[in-house]
Amino acid sequence: MNDSRILDIVSSPADLKLLDDEELSILAQEIREEIVTATSQTGGHVASSLGAVEIILAAHAVLDCPHDKLVFDVGHQAYAHKLVTGRLDEFRTLRTYGGLSGFPKPGESPYDVHPSGHASDSLSVALGLAKARDLTGDDQRVVAIIGDAALSGGMAFEALNHIGQAQTPLVVILNDNEMSISRNVGALMKHLGYMRASTQYRQTRDSLQEALESSGAVGNALANFGRNVKESMKQFIIPRSMIFEQLGILCTAPIDGHDIKALRETLAAVLETDGPVLMHVVTRKGAGYEPAVRNPEKFHGIAPFDIATGEVKKKPCSAPSYTSVFGRALVEEARRDERIVAITAAMKDGTGLSPFAEEFPDRFVDAGIAEEHAVGMASGLAIGGRKPVVAIYSTFLQRAIDQMAINNALADLDVVFAIDRAGVVGEDGPTHHGMYDLVYTRMVPNMRVLAPSDEAELVHALHTALALGGPFAIRYPRGAAEGVPLPEQPRVLEEGKARVMREGDDAAILAFGRMVPRALGAAELLAERGIEARVVDMRWAKPLDAHEIARAAQTKLLVTVEGGVIEGGVGEGVLGELARQGLSAPALTLGIPDRFVPQGKSDDLLCDLGLDAEGIAASVERRLASSNPF
Numbered sequence: 162m163n164d165s166r167i168l169d170i171v172s173s174p175a176d177l178k179l180l181d182d183e184e185l186s187i188l189a190q191e192i193r194e195e196i197v198t199a200t201s202q203t204g205g206h207v208a209s210s211l212g213a214v215e216i217i218l219a220a221h222a223v224l225d226c227p228h229d230k231l232v233f234d235v236g237h238q239a240y241a242h243k244l245v246t247g248r249l250d251e252f253r254t255l256r257t258y259g260g261l262s263g264f265p266k267p268g269e270s271p272y273d274v275h276p277s278g279h280a281s282d283s284l285s286v287a288l289g290l291a292k293a294r295d296l297t298g299d300d301q302r303v304v305a306i307i308g309d310a311a312l313s314g315g316m317a318f319e320a321l322n323h324i325g326q327a328q329t330p331l332v333v334i335l336n337d338n339e340m341s342i343s344r345n346v347g348a349l350m351k352h353l354g355y356m357r358a359s360t361q362y363r364q365t366r367d368s369l370q371e372a373l374e375s376s377g378a379v380g381n382a383l384a385n386f387g388r389n390v391k392e393s394m395k396q397f398i399i400p401r402s403m404i405f406e407q408l409g410i411l412c413t414a415p416i417d418g419h420d421i422k423a424l425r426e427t428l429a430a431v432l433e434t435d436g437p438v439l440m441h442v443v444t445r446k447g448a449g450y451e452p453a454v455r456n457p458e459k460f461h462g463i464a465p466f467d468i469a470t471g472e473v474k475k476k477p478c479s480a481p482s483y484t485s486v487f488g489r490a491l492v493e494e495a496r497r498d499e500r501i502v503a504i505t506a507a508m509k510d511g512t513g514l515s516p517f518a519e520e521f522p523d524r525f526v527d528a529g530i531a532e533e534h535a536v537g538m539a540s541g542l543a544i545g546g547r548k549p550v551v552a553i554y555s556t557f558l559q560r561a562i563d564q565m566a567i568n569n570a571l572a573d574l575d576v577v578f579a580i581d582r583a584g585v586v587g588e589d590g591p592t593h594h595g596m597y598d599l600v601y602t603r604m605v606p607n608m609r610v611l612a613p614s615d616e617a618e619l620v621h622a623l624h625t626a627l628a629l630g631g632p633f634a635i636r637y638p639r640g641a642a643e644g645v646p647l648p649e650q651p652r653v654l655e656e657g658k659a660r661v662m663r664e665g666d667d668a669a670i671l672a673f674g675r676m677v678p679r680a681l682g683a684a685e686l687l688a689e690r691g692i693e694a695r696v697v698d699m700r701w702a703k704p705l706d707a708h709e710i711a712r713a714a715q716t717k718l719l720v721t722v723e724g725g726v727i728e729g730g731v732g733e734g735v736l737g738e739l740a741r742q743g744l745s746a747p748a749l750t751l752g753i754p755d756r757f758v759p760q761g762k763s764d765d766l767l768c769d770l771g772l773d774a775e776g777i778a779a780s781v782e783r784r785l786a787s788s789n790p791f
């Protein structure tokens with residue numbers, strides 16, 4: 162540690178008020194170094210956090226948190242916030258098991274307002290806080306920081322609509338860097354570009370500059386920026402076409418988001434207004450670290466990397482990721498069937514769709530951070546005779562359960578939901594684990610659900626879904642696949658038919674997806690202990706293989722293993738099927754118990770959950786021992 166760092170003497174945001182703008186700029190530089198150093202070891206959301214350093218410092222220099230409320234959208238940009246709110250000492254544990262969360266987390270600090278991680282919720286939370294303040298007659302100032310891509314999400318639009326009506330004091334800092342994870346998309350993005358570039362804006366900015374200079378001090382001039390002078394001041398501040406203004410939200414001209422003085426003074430001024438204000442701040446994603454500026458997409462969320470080169474420290478890994486196998490298989494399918502359209506909600510690369518987008522640009526749609534819209538649009542495409550494949554992470558598809566059920570399944574449309582990041586995902590933690598998709602897909606009538614257990618099965622699953630038609634969900638995990646050879650030709654899997662991977666009569670382990678190799682490992686361990694377990698790759702989470710379930714009931718113990726929640730999960734579905742057949746059996750449902758799963762390496766988390774080979778074997782052995790009357 163460098164003894165002379167300002168960062169080391171900042172123990173709370175109150176300390177920032179003692180620093181002048183030059184010192185705050187030095188602090189910004191130190192924070193950037195700390196972020197890069199720490200994330201080079203832990204991985205993390207580097208580019209977004211680097212881009213937001215000055216915004217966060219300015220906000221904390223002006224606000225009195227935790228009394229005032231600073232609400233982050235997604236929270237992936239909040240590392241500087243962690244560093245100035247007393248978490249410097251733990252910062253290098255970021256995203257590790259038991260360490261600091263990569264997102265704001267109320268249990269971690271009183272400065273973290275809500276458990277963020279999912280985009281576009283900050284404005285709703287902020288308005289709720291403002292309303293609570295108004296109802297209690299309190300004086301808290303409420304500020305939300307939201308990115309340009311998150312602002313385009315439906316939830317944020319709904320909140321803007323409400324904020325414009327509510328007219329209660331609230332500041333939205335729009336961090337506009339023209340980037341989502343990839344380049345941002347959509348008409349709003351274009352509108353913001355117009356705001357940044359238009360002659361009108363430049364003229365108004367110049368007039369504003371002149372007005373401020375002639376009045377001697379930026380702060381003094383902006384101090385008049387109250388609601389009572391809104392009509393006159395806004396002539397200087399905004400082009401009249403600005404949509405926020407039309408919604409009743411006062412909007413500043415774009416401000417340089419790396420100029421602490423401008424940020425601090427403008428924020429202090431807009432906090433004086435008696436209604437909602439949007440502060441339009443322009444930043445550079447990755448600012449201060451050249452590799453991240455050059456490649457903000459790569460540094461949006463990155464694994465541990467070499468600081469000098471910016472290259473990811475590669476782990477030796479022979480198997481491709483499930484994601485990339487899916488992406489390549491979809492390209493193959495699309496070459497054979499021109500009706501196929503691929504849809505992402507702002508995760509082109511994350512869902513493996515980049516090769517598809519490159520080869521079929523007209524048949525690729527990035528809907529932006531708008532899962533509901535993406536799934537709703539898929540239904541229109543299907544009605545229009547296309548075959549949409551919607552690739553969305555399990556955790557984000559939670560946003561679109563209604564559209565999945567009502568817009569797609571009710572009409573029995575040919576839509577494939579490629580559900581990536583199913584099960585635990587690792588370091589992003591509880592907001593990002595894909596814990597629920599086996600519940601929310603199975604519960605929907607007409608829906609068929611496949612849980613491939615390796616990459617070859619994934620290729621067949623995609624082919625099956627496209628061949629059979631109807632609403633179809635395929636769920637597969639984050640990270641490296643199993644390393645099995647890929648098929649020359651994909652084939653259609655027989656509906657509702659499982660495959661037996663190993664025979665045994667003492668217990669039957671009915672496993673789903675990624676749990677199949679673990680169940681096989683467990684069976685080997687059990688065999689060493691004299692217990693012969695049958696292992697069945699169930700393949701289909703819906704419809705279930707009724708025959709294999711009945712067969713399992715003939716052993717001493719029927720075991721289900723899934724990578725999602727037990728409550729309402731597919732294991733309980735198996736027990737329901739057993740009951741429907743009028744059968745009963747000693748049973749054990751393994752999966753995620755009724756609690757949120759923390760962050761950490763996926764293998765460690767699965768081990769904690771008893772979902773590794775040893776854990777499964779131990780549960781089976783224990784249960785057999787306890788039910789053995791002798």
Ligand SMILES: Cc1ncc(C[n+]2csc(CCOP(=O)(O)OP(=O)(O)O)c2C)c(N)n1
Pocket residue numbers: 209212235237238278279280281307308309310311312336338340341342446506507508530531532557560
């Ligand atoms: C509901 C939801 N969908 C998708 C994501 C994945 N995601 C996280 S950050 C991000 C891009 C955010 O862009 P922006 O809000 O502009 O912030 P920036 O990273 O540019 O600072 C996306 C798509 C998410 N966290 N939540």
Ligand SMILES: CC(=O)[C@@H](O)[C@H](O)COP(=O)(O)O
Pocket residue numbers: 206235237278461462511582586589639
């Ligand atoms: C902040 C966010 O939601 C995404 O950046 C997410 O962290 C991506 O996860 P993957 O690393 O699994 O693509």
Ligand SMILES: [Mg+2]
Pocket residue numbers: 308309310336337338339340341345
């Ligand atoms: Mg952005």
